[in-house]
């Protein structure tokens with residue numbers, strides 16, 4: 403069913419996985435920025451600033467595009483700044499209607515979006531389809547909130563009163579990681595736009611495609627030109643956005659070291675930041691848990707998107723009395739997962755984002771073995787039968803014989819590697835679960851209701867699960883404690899991160915001045 407020839411506006415891509423040819427004689431596909439309502443090329447193309455994007459599944463060149471420097475970033479921000487007046491003056495309901503149309507257009511084009519998301523990320527197509535829905539959900543959800551964004555009325559003495567307004571911040575910037583490109587474009591742009599802000603997004607340099615498609619969708623839905631913009635590039639482009647004086651806020655997803663740089667760059671302009679950073683989340687399985695569900699939860703918590711997921715439960719603590727049963731079921735189910743062509747509907751583990759990431763994962767695995775870990779299954783480079791599939795594929799891995807101070811147990815691996823750790827008491831396991839600088843997610847499997855809530859109450863994590871893991875709903879806030887981040891995405895609370903409160907005192911009597 404996959405398209406043999408897909409036409410993106412301005413760029414024609416031929417073949418299921420072939421090298422792209424473009425309207426520009428197959429040389430520089432320059433139309434991957436989105437500024438003022440259209441795909442554009444940087445005004446002053448610089449051949450030394452061409453970025454090559456490889457397709458994870460094949461390792462072949464997928465697209466070449468021009469990195470955005472100061473002029474392009476400024477052009478995008480100015481476009482957003484000019485659009486702000488019109489967009490912020492619309493009523494919430496007017497904004498909502500446009501966003502709802504955008505959500506519908508993505509639904510109509512969802513297979514095309516999923517196709518490109520898979521080619522861009524290497525993740526299995528079944529997951530890419532779910533990711534498209536998480537973007538649709540965000541746009542629909544925040545469009546629903548838009549008309550009800552309002553302040554408070556506060557009665558004061560003698561009939562006077564004050565009121566508050568929730569005003570947009572201005573131009574908001576988003577910077578995305580490569581593991582969930584369309585989701586991040588949706589999760590960041592939807593609340594920004596719903597609150598009356600305009601937006602400039604920089605996707606990861608590894609996954610540039612679907613954020614631009616989203617721009618086309620918004621424009622088709624009637625979003626005024628300039629409200630949603632995209633610039634392409636790596637860290638330097640991101641820094642330019644963070645430091646731009648007309649950017650009021652930065653929402654970033656990525657690693658802790660980069661998050662720290664983003665925060666520092668934003669500090670110069672006293673800008674607010676939302677940071678969704680890394681994790682090393684614990685999942686605690688008590689002996690009384692439904693073990694099949696716990697195994698399912700541990701797999702959801704480790705093997706989505708080839709394990710390249712920030713909230714992953716990479717430390718699975720299992721009560722020693724049920725260790726053997728848990729492990730045998732986990733290994734049996736993990737070994738059955740199909741690794742290979744991300745375009746196949748039944749593939750469950752696709753290609754790693756790039757060679758460097760695969761090498762990093764394999765280095766962690768080698769180190770773990772040297773430190774005494776035992777591979778219960780997986781952890782090998784897989785070569786698919788199809789000779790086109792020259793990307794990096796790693797079979798999902800379960801490590802046993804782990805202990806808390808191993809590097810693989812302490813650091814974010816960002817690959818399909820699950821570490822099993824035994825425990826005996828509740829008190830002990832809580833202390834060990836919290837012994838990390840991260841605090842993105844955490845979970846517990848138990849049928850003891852009281853214990854479940856007692857354990858979660860002590861867990862130092864922003865997003866917690868009882869008897870499940872890694873499920874996401876747009877109505878529920880997502881974000882981290884400790885070094886895993888600041889602020890939240892999703893849920894009503896997100897409105898607070900994309901608006902500022904204006905307080906207005908209204909005097910109904912005379913001024914009582916002691917002068």
Ligand SMILES: NC(=O)C1=CN([C@@H]2O[C@H](COP(=O)(O)OP(=O)(O)OC[C@H]3O[C@@H](n4cnc5c(N)ncnc54)[C@H](O)[C@@H]3O)[C@@H](O)[C@H]2O)C=CC1
Pocket residue numbers: 577578579580581604605606607635636637638639640641644655656657658660661663664678679680681711712814815816
């Ligand atoms: N928490 C999460 O969701 C994610 C965590 N990671 C972690 O980060 C590691 C490295 O992955 P990367 O994609 O290289 O993540 P990264 O944190 O380096 O990059 C994320 C985004 O920030 C941009 N960026 C880089 N330097 C910047 C700067 N100084 N100022 C502004 N923007 C900047 C990048 O171009 C990209 O769009 C992974 O191995 C993984 O451990 C990666 C992706 C997502």
